Amino acid sequence: MGPSGGRLLEVLADGGSARHTRIRALRCLGGRPPEPGLVPLVPLLAEVNGELPLPGLVSAVLRLGPLAVPEARAWAADGRPWLSWIGVQVLAEHGTPRDLPLLPAELVAHEAARQWCGPALLAAGIARFGTAGAEAAPVLRRLWPRTPHSYERPALLKALASAAPAGLDFAYTESLWDCESDARLSGIALAPGLPHVHERLTELRDDPMEEAEVRAAAGERLVTSVR
Incomplete structure (x- = not known):
């Protein structure tokens, strides 16, 4: 079972604890139910140079979920980038x-x-709030084609669809060729019914190298579009 939650918190609160001991304590907490006593200790759990959080801290904090929200508002405004980013993630x-x-x-x-x-x-956080997040639409539209990380495009597109759903036909059509399957699935569901879209859906349905979920979705879209 390992040390109790109280003992782990004592280790973290003790500034004289060895770095590796504190890291082990955080990793233990990251695999257990939320421990509210961690919240007031978070600003103290930086690396020796103070520029990064101790390994395991982010996972342990995110496990707290809503319990960390009140303090996360203060963290997000903190001048230490590592602590600010933890607060932003929680929020x-x-x-x-x-x-x-x-x-x-x-x-x-x-x-x-x-x-x-x-x-x-x-973007995922913005998507939670629906059209109340419409203020983010301009930057989401800029980031969607510019991000160098393909895995971020589906989240950016989902946030756009939630916050400002109008005028996304081009994005959905482009997504039919995206290397990310989640983006292709969005395109399959929402791209306009144009001839080149129909052609692409047929390609996706018939491509033996395509993922099964994408092939099935493309086939279903082709069936429903001719009904």
């Missing part, structure tokens, strides 16, 4: 409408700094 996943304005602002900051790791998480 993206579990924040309330009052936290929504932070997410487009973070997206814009990521774009300006050319920080390409993170927009997918922010």
Whole structure:
């Protein structure tokens, strides 16, 4: 069973604990039910140089879910980038409408700094709020074709569909050729019924190298489109 939650928190609160001991404690907490006592310790759990969180901290904090939201608002405004980003992650996943304005602002900051790791998480957070997140539409539209990470495109497109669903025919059509299967599935479901779309759907349905889910979805779309 390992040490109790209380003992793990004692290790983390003890500034004299060895780095490897604190890391083990965090990893233990990351595999257990949420431990609210971790919340006040989070700002203290940086690496020796203070520029990065201890390994395992992010996983343990995200496991707290909504329990971390009140403190996450303060973390998100903190001047330490590592702590601010933990707060933003918590708010993206579990924040309330009052936290929504932070997410487009973070997206814009990521774009300006050319920080390409993170927009997918922010986009997923925006998508939770539906059209209330429409303020983020311009930056989402810019990032969707520009991100160098293909895995982020489905999240960016989903956020656009949720926050500002009008005018996405081109994006859905382009997604039929995307290398990410989630993007192709979005295109299959929502691309307009144009001749070249029909041709692409046929290709996807008949491609023996295509993923089974994509082939099935393309086949179903072709059937329903001729009914």
